[in-house]
Amino acid sequence: MLVYIFRGPGRVFGFTVDEAGANLPAKFAPWVSFKSVELSRDKPTPGVDSGECLDDIEKYGFHITDAHVRITDKVV
Template identity: 55%
Template sequence: MHVYIFRAVGRVFGVLANNDVSRLPTVYGPWTAFKEIDLQRGVATPGLNVDECLDDLEKHGMHLTDAHVRITEKHV
């Protein structure tokens, strides 16, 4: 899956399946584009738990981390 990664204040990152940053919580903003990558279940990506990220994208439409700790559930 091709994903878009955005960076916010501090070490907060958001991952989306599209580049519609309005889906991310404004409390951490402003959000800026960080990079785009392709994710595949079971394939490691440095700094990101791929399976957890893909699960969140499927369930919530976004994946959020703060210093590599998942915080998605706090904002859905």
């Protein structure tokens, strides 16, 4: 799955399939486009737990980390 990564304040990052990042939480805005990656459950991706990220995207539409630690549940 192609996932777009956006940088928020500090070490906060948002992951979403929305190329514009429009569904990312306003709490950490402004979001700045960082890069896109192809995520797969069976292929490790540096800096993110792919399975956890894809689960969050499926459930909430996005995945949020702070210093590589999942904080999605704190913003939904």
